[in-house]
Amino acid sequence: MDTIKIGIVGAGQIGKAHVEEYMDIPGAELVAICDINLEEARRVAVKYGIPSVYADYREMLRQEELAAVDVCLHNNYHMPVTTAVLEAGKHVYCEKPIAGSYKDGLQMVEAAKRCGKLLHIQLAHLYDKETRAAKQLIDAGKLGKLYHARSTGFRRRNRPYVDGYGTAAFTRKETAGGGALYDMGVYHIARMLYLMGNPKVERITGRTYQEMPMDEERRVRSGFDVEELAAGLVFLEGGITLDIIESWSLQLGGLEGSSIVGSDGGIRLSGAVSDRETNSFSYHTTIADLDMDCTVNLERADWRQRMLSPFPDAYASSQHHWISALQGQVPLLPTADIALNTMLISEGLYLSHQLGREVSADEVAQGSKSTSIVL
Incomplete structure (x- = not known):
């Protein structure tokens, strides 16, 4: 090796x-x-x-x-x-x-x-056990024709720096570019795009918010000018829709996990509240005219896959996968293309908020400006 x-x-x-x-x-x-x-x-x-x-x-x-x-x-x-x-x-x-x-x-x-x-x-999140189980079900055709997905991410009151976690660099466009969408949403949106085969983006609409109170001294010191909450709707090729809610700070007890539905079945991923999960991975379908809500033994599925694979650690984490790909053990997942599509969606949501209307993917791509800083 x-x-x-x-x-x-x-x-x-x-x-x-x-x-x-x-x-x-x-x-x-x-x-x-x-x-x-x-x-x-x-x-x-x-x-x-x-x-x-x-x-x-x-x-x-x-x-x-x-x-x-x-x-x-x-x-x-x-x-x-x-x-x-x-x-x-x-x-x-x-x-x-x-x-x-x-x-x-x-x-x-x-x-x-x-x-x-x-x-x-x-x-x-592409390497989570539940993501891999969802991909197995989708690739086996158990959801049928995919047509809608939901991307959710939740924190109750955990904005970087102003709520005590992390540094002020997370809260300024100058260094971070964006807030909750760039910090957390990238994980959840990218996972849904991956499960759907990274479809082309057509149109985006959305809004961003910074409404909850925060310590005024820390607000000023941090230069907090990014969103604490983002919500939007994305129209993808093939008639697929994706709705998004991503929260650094939200006055609710939690959100259900992300989900994806097709003509023959649906999958719900685990969600979160501040200190525990709200729901676990589940698969939903109809068999013999009976509505079935199914749980999956993710640990057993992961164990079996590892035992049968010549490279059992190749998908254990993002870094394990990276090293395995560099060693020629497995092809590298198209994470750069998925991340770029995720960025198009995120930037489109910001632009939609700014203009107060729906925007096209071409409009976002053509209007995008560099935010890079050279060291």
Whole structure:
């Protein structure tokens, strides 16, 4: 099994989380880490035994043994760093969302194709046991013709920084590009697009909100100018509709999980309240003129798949899948294309709110502007 030598750009909260996961993946070797906070990068390097430390990622890219780079930066830094890495002949694993705008995300996808390198976006929910079970049912035709999906994400009162979690960088368009949609919605929307085969977007309508009270001092200090709640409706090719609600902060006890329905069956994924699940994975159909609500033993299904697979860890997580794909064990899931489509939807929802009307996918794509920041 080939050893994949990896460099990390970003030694913050997300970078540390990625480093931790690589520790448990056979064949992944961290050989370099980079952060403008050189002292923090050195501290992480010492803790995890990473031999090379840099303050400038361009200098790190001169390290010939590097096969791939993991970009763990805020959204608006993704495109310039990712493009530079690809052009240096390295594969890229990038944190979600793909970028701060559709235009920047498209440039990343095009750069990967031009350079002949793999671009993988961290879409963690694609590897959940329930997502894999849903995909099995859909691929086996057990839902029939798909025609509607719902993407939901819920936090009761957990906005970054102002409610005590994370940093103010999450709450400003300048660094994050967007709020709840970019932070959480990307996971849920991307999962529904993946299950439906990533259909082409036709039209989008939506609104965003920032209505709940917050500590005034933290509001000012954070520069909070992104949404805490987004809601919308997307029209996809093939007559499919997708409705969306994504919340950082919402005065409800919870939301049911995302769902997808077809002519012959439907699937509901697990939902959440602040401290527990509201519902678990279920499959719904009609057999012998009887309405059936079915539960699935996800643990047993996962165990069986792992036992039968020549590469049992290939879909254990986003990073496991990344390393397996680089080793040639499995084809890389089209996460970059799914993430780009997700960005088109998110940016379309913002534009629809701004204009007060429905917008077309072409209108969103043509009007998208770069939000990138060069380090």
